[in-house]
Amino acid sequence: CPGPGVPPVPGVPPVPVEPAAPMDLDVDYERPNVETIKCVVVGDNAVGKTRLICARACNATLSQYQLLATHVPTVWAIDQYRVCQEVLERSRDVVDEVSVSLRLWDTFGDHHKDRRFAYGRSDVVVLCFSLANPNSLRHVKTMWYPEIKHFCPRTPIVLVGCQLDLRYADLEAVNRARRPLAKPIKPTDILPPERGHEVAKELGVPYYETSVVAQFGIKDVFDNAIRAALISRRHLQFWKSHLKKMQRPLLQAPFLPP
Template identity: 95%
Template structure:
């Protein structure tokens, strides 16, 4: 099977062996006129990575209950592009007359081994921190940025502050709202 992948000078043919190593969806690689961009989203647990991804990939708007829900660790990765046609369609756009498919990869904040796998063949890394949590910004400098530069030395890094809505929130009131009614 002949397929296409992004190369330094534009689309390049790949063999089926190299295609099997690619962990992204095959759908766009079979289309020579689509530039596939792998974007890995990293940061501490509970800083808003998955909600950021869902806002872009699923056009999701969250209810007040969802916003206050207790944090549940998640991984949102390539399977969403395979099983959900809407997510696949929303991943495509045209930038400077070039068709682009943006593949967003969510990561666990506390699973180093899984993150190392996710960094492979990344074109760009989005590094998230919570504006409401100063420690998460400290970890950007002390942990996340060095890790990114180790695994993806050439990938551009985009720093994103999430959870602006919680910056001045009364955290005690937010925590009370999270508890189930007795």
């Protein structure tokens, strides 16, 4: 199930694909002791939300050049759980001995978009910013956090710094590879770990950093988003004995650059 947003190769005709037979999306809801979790992913445009979702849902991997040269605003479709068997299988996991089915909801990053439908019945919100874009971190506090608290005030939040590989990259080479008219990344744009931790502490939420290029932090983000969701659910559904072993979100091991 290829990730969206990657243009077709010029001159190569698309391969026709037989449509998959519709699957019963409610199958996980009916399995005993399987916790289905709706995880909404929000943040500014071009911070890496959809790439992060595709890395978890489809095991999609891309080089830094592909990420820099092919970005178009896009949203990963929730219908993938209905039409793609691989995505449905990868949604299933076991965290702290609890069986879960993780349903990821992508969103547009435009500030004027109405996202109230996406927030509805959410179990956890993953709030993303780019570690190479200070404005996207400022918008976490001025726009995204207030919006989340307005539409789902009791839903736990996990803060995620995306594009960690750019912190250690050759920025001159990165800027040459970026699509035309893209704003160059300056050394002063790169955010140190302390900035993300400070904002997370101020908001009272756990913080993680990720790189789709290096395949770092993806499991950390979503395993701990699951933990945050199920800790919250345990308070409301205290009779569920299988949730007693669920831990609170864990600290992340530091990234060791190559």
